[in-house]
Amino acid sequence: MLPKIREAELSELAETIADIYCPDGIVLPEVIAERKKISYCYGSYGGAFDGLIEQEHNSFHIFINIQKSPAESPRSRFTFAHELGHYFIDEHRQALLNGKTPSHPSFTNFSSKNLVEVEADYFASSLLLPETRIKRDCHKKKFNFALIEELARKYNTSITATVIKLMTIDKHPIMLVCSIAGKIKWFKFSHDFPYKWLKKPYGTVPKNTLAGVYFKTGEKFDEELPITANDWFENVWDKDVDRSFFEKCIYSDRNQFVLSIIWEE
Ligand SMILES: [Zn+2]
Known part of the structure; x- marks a missing residue:
């Protein structure tokens, strides 16, 4: 960033x-x-x-x-x-x-x-x-994927562009991870996101993440699902390994591409 x-x-x-x-x-x-x-x-x-x-x-x-x-x-x-x-x-x-x-x-x-x-x-x-x-559109709204979709629809922008903007308005700490063919291609996070480093930055997508499941089995998830800090992030204190986050994936089968949006509950 x-x-x-x-x-x-x-x-x-x-x-x-x-x-x-x-x-x-x-x-x-x-x-x-x-x-x-x-x-x-x-x-x-x-x-x-x-x-x-x-x-x-x-x-x-x-x-x-x-x-x-x-x-x-x-x-x-x-x-x-x-x-x-x-x-x-x-x-x-x-x-x-x-x-x-x-x-x-x-x-x-x-x-x-x-x-x-x-x-x-x-x-x-x-x-x-x-x-x-x-900021006006986000006012008093709970942060979730439905809000991202609503803004993307309203402003005719991609999900990625919308999240990149949301990352900097201090609405909610967010991490964005782009993976292609099982490998992490890039990641970005808001300045206030609690973790700055992935388990395997630019390596294989960790298997216990939604993106990891897609690359292993092809299974896709429509909804945002809970994961823990230990699934994605490096340098997690022992007491925080079960710290709860959400992951929502956007998939493109043709390009073997997954965009993971990750935020804390
Ligand atoms: Zn340019």
């Missing part, structure tokens, strides 16, 4: 832009691009990138690859918002204008460790899910 202070800066920047250009309801990246005179196009560009921003003679152009997901889907909306991040975040725009990074090919898979990409991802989730609106 980014330092808290940087998250706050990017969240405020994104929310200001959302409030200026899309003050009511859902945020539309196209509308923001048009108002800033940034041209854009949707096309099929193979596997080269999900999104790309280019600068020429101080004009910016955004390409969105619709080969993986159609225009206006949560994924392509996120990609578009991410590319807008490279325009609106001062340091990113300056790098484009100086020709330091002539173009920015980006992938919407949240696995990048490149700071510029992590910042643009965080900007994107904050643009599509503006903090004040989200």
Whole structure:
């Protein structure tokens, strides 16, 4: 995760832009691009990138690859918002204008460790899910998967983007683990999550977790189910091994992909 202070800066920047250009309801990246005179196009560009921003003679152009997901889907909306991040975040725009990074090919898979990409991802989730609106929607609501789904539906965002934003509004401590073909690909946690390290970071998914059961037996669970701290986390004190958490999985059989959302009861 980014330092808290940087998250706050990017969240405020994104929310200001959302409030200026899309003050009511859902945020539309196209509308923001048009108002800033940034041209854009949707096309099929193979596997080269999900999104790309280019600068020429101080004009910016955004390409969105619709080969993986159609225009206006949560994924392509996120990609578009991410590319807008490279325009609106001062340091990113300056790098484009100086020709330091002539173009920015980006992938919407949240696995990048490149700071510029992590910042643009965080900007994107904050643009599509503006903090004040989200806090209002969460007010006095119990944290559970139904709340995540409700917000994702309302703002037309993916579950991942929604959780990434929820992690930073201090609603509830959350950990997110992405596993592919039985191995942990990446994980993120909110600053207030009690554990910062997994049992086998970047190794095999622990077998006593819901994700572990899927990779071992193929069984999927629709609901969030209780697990214990000792199932997923490393450095658990003896007295806390049975500390109770929930895990809810999102599955993609085709990609052998599982996203585990983990939170404390
Ligand atoms: Zn990018």
